[in-house]
Amino acid sequence: MKKSKILMVLAGLFLGSLFFFPIWKITLIAPQYPEPLGLNIHINRLSDGVQFYDVNNIDLLNHYIGMAHLPSKENVIKGNVEPLLEFIIFPIVVSVMSVLALIVGFIGKPKLYLIWLIIMVILGIAGLYDFYRWLFIYGHNLDLNAILKITDPVTGLPMGYQPPFFGYKKILNFEVYSFPAIGAYLMASSMLLSFLAFFISKKEIKN
Amino acid sequence: MKTIVKLAFAFILASFFGCAPTGSDKDKGTSKGALSGNAAEKVYVAPGEYDSHYAFISGGFSGQLSVYGLPSGRLFRVIPVFSQDPEKGYGYNEETKPMLNTSHGFIPWGDAHHPDISQTNGSLDGRWVFINENNTPRIARISLETFETEEIIEIPNSAGNHSSAYVTENTEYVVAGTRFAVPFPQKDMPISEMKGNFKGALSFLKVDKESGDMNISFQISMPGFDYDKCHPGRDKSHDWFFFTTYNTEEANSLLEVNASQNDKDFIAAINWKKIEEYVANGGGTKQPTNYAHNKWDNDKHTATSVMVKEVLVVDPKDVPGAFYFLPTAKSPHGCDVDPTGEYIIGSGKLAAAMTVHSFSKMIKAIEAKAFDGDAYGIPILKFEAVNYGVLEQPGLGPLHTEFDSRGNAYTTFFISSEVVKWNVKDLKVIDRHPVYYSVGHLMIPGGNSRTPDDKYLIAMNKITKDRYLPTGPEVCQSAQLFDISGDKLELLLDFPTIGEPHYAAGIAADKISSKSKKIYKLEENKHPYAVKSEAETKVVRNGNEVHVYMSMIRSHFSPDNIEGVKVGDKVFFHITNLEQDYDVPHGFAMIGANTSEMLIMPGRTATSIWEPKQVGIWPMYCTDFCSALHQEMQGYVRVSAKGSNTPLTYTLDGDIPGQ
Numbered sequence: 121m122k123k124s125k126i127l128m129v130l131a132g133l134f135l136g137s138l139f140f141f142p143i144w145k146i147t148l149i150a151p152q153y154p155e156p157l158g159l160n161i162h163i164n165r166l167s168d169g170v171q172f173y174d175v176n177n178i179d180l181l182n183h184y185i186g187m188a189h190l191p192s193k194e195n196v197i198k199g200n201v202e203p204l205l206e207f208i209i210f211p212i213v214v215s216v217m218s219v220l221a222l223i224v225g226f227i228g229k230p231k232l233y234l235i236w237l238i239i240m241v242i243l244g245i246a247g248l249y250d251f252y253r254w255l256f257i258y259g260h261n262l263d264l265n266a267i268l269k270i271t272d273p274v275t276g277l278p279m280g281y282q283p284p285f286f287g288y289k290k291i292l293n294f295e296v297y298s299f300p301a302i303g304a305y306l307m308a309s310s311m312l313l314s315f316l317a318f319f320i321s322k323k324e325i326k327n
Numbered sequence: 328m329k330t331i332v333k334l335a336f337a338f339i340l341a342s343f344f345g346c347a348p349t350g351s352d353k354d355k356g357t358s359k360g361a362l363s364g365n366a367a368e369k370v371y372v373a374p375g376e377y378d379s380h381y382a383f384i385s386g387g388f389s390g391q392l393s394v395y396g397l398p399s400g401r402l403f404r405v406i407p408v409f410s411q412d413p414e415k416g417y418g419y420n421e422e423t424k425p426m427l428n429t430s431h432g433f434i435p436w437g438d439a440h441h442p443d444i445s446q447t448n449g450s451l452d453g454r455w456v457f458i459n460e461n462n463t464p465r466i467a468r469i470s471l472e473t474f475e476t477e478e479i480i481e482i483p484n485s486a487g488n489h490s491s492a493y494v495t496e497n498t499e500y501v502v503a504g505t506r507f508a509v510p511f512p513q514k515d516m517p518i519s520e521m522k523g524n525f526k527g528a529l530s531f532l533k534v535d536k537e538s539g540d541m542n543i544s545f546q547i548s549m550p551g552f553d554y555d556k557c558h559p560g561r562d563k564s565h566d567w568f569f570f571t572t573y574n575t576e577e578a579n580s581l582l583e584v585n586a587s588q589n590d591k592d593f594i595a596a597i598n599w600k601k602i603e604e605y606v607a608n609g610g611g612t613k614q615p616t617n618y619a620h621n622k623w624d625n626d627k628h629t630a631t632s633v634m635v636k637e638v639l640v641v642d643p644k645d646v647p648g649a650f651y652f653l654p655t656a657k658s659p660h661g662c663d664v665d666p667t668g669e670y671i672i673g674s675g676k677l678a679a680a681m682t683v684h685s686f687s688k689m690i691k692a693i694e695a696k697a698f699d700g701d702a703y704g705i706p707i708l709k710f711e712a713v714n715y716g717v718l719e720q721p722g723l724g725p726l727h728t729e730f731d732s733r734g735n736a737y738t739t740f741f742i743s744s745e746v747v748k749w750n751v752k753d754l755k756v757i758d759r760h761p762v763y764y765s766v767g768h769l770m771i772p773g774g775n776s777r778t779p780d781d782k783y784l785i786a787m788n789k790i791t792k793d794r795y796l797p798t799g800p801e802v803c804q805s806a807q808l809f810d811i812s813g814d815k816l817e818l819l820l821d822f823p824t825i826g827e828p829h830y831a832a833g834i835a836a837d838k839i840s841s842k843s844k845k846i847y848k849l850e851e852n853k854h855p856y857a858v859k860s861e862a863e864t865k866v867v868r869n870g871n872e873v874h875v876y877m878s879m880i881r882s883h884f885s886p887d888n889i890e891g892v893k894v895g896d897k898v899f900f901h902i903t904n905l906e907q908d909y910d911v912p913h914g915f916a917m918i919g920a921n922t923s924e925m926l927i928m929p930g931r932t933a934t935s936i937w938e939p940k941q942v943g944i945w946p947m948y949c950t951d952f953c954s955a956l957h958q959e960m961q962g963y964v965r966v967s968a969k970g971s972n973t974p975l976t977y978t979l980d981g982d983i984p985g986q
Contacts, residue, residue, distance in 0.1 A: 173907035180881055
């Protein structure tokens with residue numbers, strides 16, 4: 121089997137591994153939380169980022185400032201929150217693209233490698249934009265009966281609690297960090313592998 | 328004449344303080360010593376930093392076990408063991424009340440003496456700490472994951488459970504010896520007929536390797552002496568257990584005189600392996616008895632108390648070769664075995680001498696039958712045949728000895744108020760240091776194991792008088808921390824303790840801290856009245872009993888409005904803390920309840936009973952400052968007159984919870 125084909129099949133497997141690893145991680149540190157709280161974001165669910173029960177404990181703290189429940193499976197089942205559409209769409213997209221990567225790999229045409237990569241880049245950008253949009257809604261959709269209503273000292277408007285999209289932000293007593301997690305790196309590697317497959321396959325044809 | 332008196336006086340002093348230090352040495356430990364020796368630096372644990380050792384210091388007559396950090400001397404927690412603790416609800420809530428049950432009924436108090444940490448291969452393993460109750464004989468096992476009392480077992484046929492609760496090198500057994508000789512089994516008879524008719528029960532409690540559950544494996548009916556202290560053999564003497572005895576005179580009154588007549592009492596050497604074998608082959612007699620065995624269930628968050636009706640008794644006569652007496656200077660108190668297992672040391676409380684016996688000499692003496700008669704059929708070994716040597720008059724009133732790993736022993740002297748460091752092999756005093764005042768036990772972390780930790784020693788003092796700011800007639804007792812890493816004892820710190828710091832067990836912090844439990848998982852909670860969510864909370868009436876299935880979470884109770892309770896009802900608040908976050912306990916208190924508050928850890932369920940006596944609207948609230956809205960965590964119960972027809976309702980924010 122040609123090297124390029126192997127690379128492309130690997131690209132598909134790397135992408136498929138997103139079912140097992142989180143793509144993003146938000147970490148919250150506060151004086152009362154020297155051992156931070158953490159939120160892992162997967163393509164299909166949320167999970168505890170640092171310790172047992174983190175998702176619920178973040179919810180518990182957020183209720184003081186009137187934030188909605190996180191769209192965890194438990195909250196959906198309890199009826200606390202609507203299911204998140206992305207958790208249905210993302211797994212389908214990832215499955216389809218992984219299978220396509222395998223098919224493309226077996227066919228072995230350079231052009232197809234490139235097309236797969238371009239689609240992935242478009243989907244990736246769309247995914248990131250969607251994530252940003254969700255963070256904005258989550259941070260601004262506040263209960264009018266919130267226990268603590270804090271206004272922004274600069275704008276005079278109700279304070280928003282949107283977590284950072286990338287990097288660091290201070291939100292009330294919390295230092296919030298938001299960074300790609302292992303899944304994001306696996307996805308990037310998958311795209312890099314498909315590019316290498318395209319690059320090598322062209323050489324292979326020349327030879 | 329005056330000169331002669333002076334000389335005589337000097338002679339007396341010198342004989343008592345043969346190795347007395349010079350005056351300048353005595354000054355160390357005062358303000359000057361602390362500065363010159365950088366003691367402050369050695370005990371300073373910066374804010375947010377951890378101590379290097381845990382010290383589990385018994386509360387003596389407080390009945391509890393306190394947890395301190397060393398070297399800072401900071402108190403972290405008081406673990407309720409034998410006494411009720413209204414702060415935590417221990418012994419007041421329905422779940423923990425059975426822990427304090429005995430054959431005499433519920434007892435709210437105990438006298439906690441000797442904590443000992445479980446061992447594996449002769450070293451501390453940090454799984455459990457065992458402690459004895461002296462007054463109503465009991466042994467408790469405390470988990471070092473939850474820092475809670477998990478088991479209390481009553482010891483029958485025993486009285487003044489003092490030579491307890493020491494563990495063998497693999498925690499095969501916890502041993503509990505009687506201080507008082509008593510009729511065995513108990514019966515009505517004249518006290519004056521004690522001699523020859525009373526017995527001393529030595530109990531061996533088998534410890535389950537996995538769960539730690541204790542069971543009385545066998546009880547030895549020893550002659551009716553007083554069994555004061557004991558320790559297991561180590562390494563080569565692993566199979567043996569040693570007990571000091573006093574009142575071998577078998578006096579039943581004015582013991583201070585009548586039990587102090589014999590120049591020598593005994594150390595009893597007992598081969599528990601031989602007895603274990605004898606028992607395994609069907610030996611021993613089952614005798615009827617009655618004692619309580621109380622166990623805590625970590626899934627049901629509830630204790631149960633079972634009365635046990637039988638105990639296996641072993642008569643020393645039936646196991647030849649397992650029992651010997653070693654003559655030891657006058658009313659020995661401490662019975663300590665060095666880390667190698669070779670030296671068995673009796674602190675001759677009234678002789679001002681340390682008797683050091685040799686284990687290998689003892690074995691040879693047994694083989695050579697070097698006996699000096701017997702006591703009630705138990706051979707008495709010849710003193711010269713077992714004795715390694717005697718350290719004469721190192722101080723006054725020797726009580727207890729612990730060891731470092733360099734062959735040194737550290738002994739407390741109650742009357743002369745000092746700790747003396749001496750070399751066991753050389754029988755020579757190396758250093759001495761005064762303590763303030765009247766020291767009982769001392770503790771070196773691991774100092775009663777094969778592997779002592781040579782850094783710290785704490786001396787536990789009964790009298791403090793001028794050492795702290797006065798607090799009326801009753802002043803604190805105290806512990807004093809020494810650095811023993813050098814040749815000289817260096818006093819670093821004084822710190823007050825709870826109750827009487829009778830004895831302590833110490834261990835390197837990293838052997839325990841990482842295993843310390845943070846929360847109880849809600850999904851593992853099998854308490855019959857637990858609720859897993861607010862939707863499950865409810866109130867159920869059953870005759871005049873009202874069962875409230877309540878939950879608590881930041882920052883409300885569910886339900887928090889209850890109506891339809893009547894005067895004469897018995898209201899059970901079964902409350903589950905739904906939190907699953909570390910260090911978020913909630914408390915519960917109900918106005919007029921004839922009990923304590925409850926402090927409920929995350930994931931736990933506990934029950935408090937309230938019997939309302941007056942009509943009205945009665946509040947309840949959270950007692951532990953749990954959150955920014957702690958002060959809002961409150962509720963009301965409406966109490967109507969007896970026979971009124973107020974319907975039973977329960978709500979949260981106007982609705983039935985979960986609807």
